[in-house]
Amino acid sequence: xxxxxxxxxxxxxxxxxxxxxxxxxxxxxxxxxxxxxxxxxxxxxxxxxxxxxxxxxxxxxxxxxxxxxxxxxxxxxxxxxxxxxxxxxxxxxxxxxxxxxxxxxxxxxxxxxxxxxxxxxxxxxxxxxxxxxxxxxxxxxxxxxxxxxxxxxxxxxxxxxxxxxxxxxxxxxxxxxxxxxxxxxxxxxxxxxxxxxxxxxxxxxxxxxxxxxxxxxxxxxxxxxxx
Numbered sequence: 001x002x003x004x005x006x007x008x009x010x011x012x013x014x015x016x017x018x019x020x021x022x023x024x025x026x027x028x029x030x031x032x033x034x035x036x037x038x039x040x041x042x043x044x045x046x047x048x049x050x051x052x053x054x055x056x057x058x059x060x061x062x063x064x065x066x067x068x069x070x071x072x073x074x075x076x077x078x079x080x081x082x083x084x085x086x087x088x089x090x091x092x093x094x095x096x097x098x099x100x101x102x103x104x105x106x107x108x109x110x111x112x113x114x115x116x117x118x119x120x121x122x123x124x125x126x127x128x129x130x131x132x133x134x135x136x137x138x139x140x141x142x143x144x145x146x147x148x149x150x151x152x153x154x155x156x157x158x159x160x161x162x163x164x165x166x167x168x169x170x171x172x173x174x175x176x177x178x179x180x181x182x183x184x185x186x187x188x189x190x191x192x193x194x195x196x197x198x199x200x201x202x203x204x205x206x207x208x209x210x211x212x213x214x215x216x217x218x219x220x221x222x223x224x225x226x227x
Contacts, residue, residue: 048146131209170185180218
């Protein structure tokens with residue numbers, strides 16, 4: 001997930017990510033105190049699980065169609081009617097083709113891949129765009145609270161914090177599950193000073209989001225290209 005913003009152009013140069021810890025020149029967002037309190041005293045929260053409605057619906061429909069067709073054929077044979085030609089042909093092919101035949105190998109590989117895909121869908125949470133937040137402690141009626149933050153919304157918030165830093169002309173923020181990448185262009189002030197202020201401001205903003213797992217921060221500042 002990423003967010004962008006711009007102002008206007010000038011010079012050229014890069015400052016790589018560091019561990020600048022200068023005081024932030026940007027102001028605190030609303031609700032900082034409450035969020036910081038939750039971050040200090042909180043329980044780690046589990047990830048959100050996707051309902052997987054579309055894969056479940058597809059598997060259910062295919063299962064119903066296949067079982068219904070097979071049941072119809074069985075009933076037809078029991079009623080002294082000829083079985084469907086496709087089933088007789090399939091039974092004959094399975095009985096006569098050797099295991100090392102190319103079509104048997106391809107069919108087995110496709111079936112295994114589909115089975116592995118369904119298994120992964122069943123055991124993985126999904127909903128990667130939602131970041132779980134820490135659960136507060138010491139507050140009544142919060143045990144059952146399970147809050148999450150959209151990654152795109154988090155990226156927009158950090159981008160807005162970045163452009164408030166003095167000297168930052170434009171900023172881009174990519175918010176991953178484990179790492180936040182911030183790229184900024186500075187049109188005045190020394191690059192090292194801008195980098196230090198930006199790193200401090202974004203570190204504080206990430207902390208105040210109250211996420212269950214705090215991502216690492218990678219900040220880079222450069223001059224905009226001339227022309």
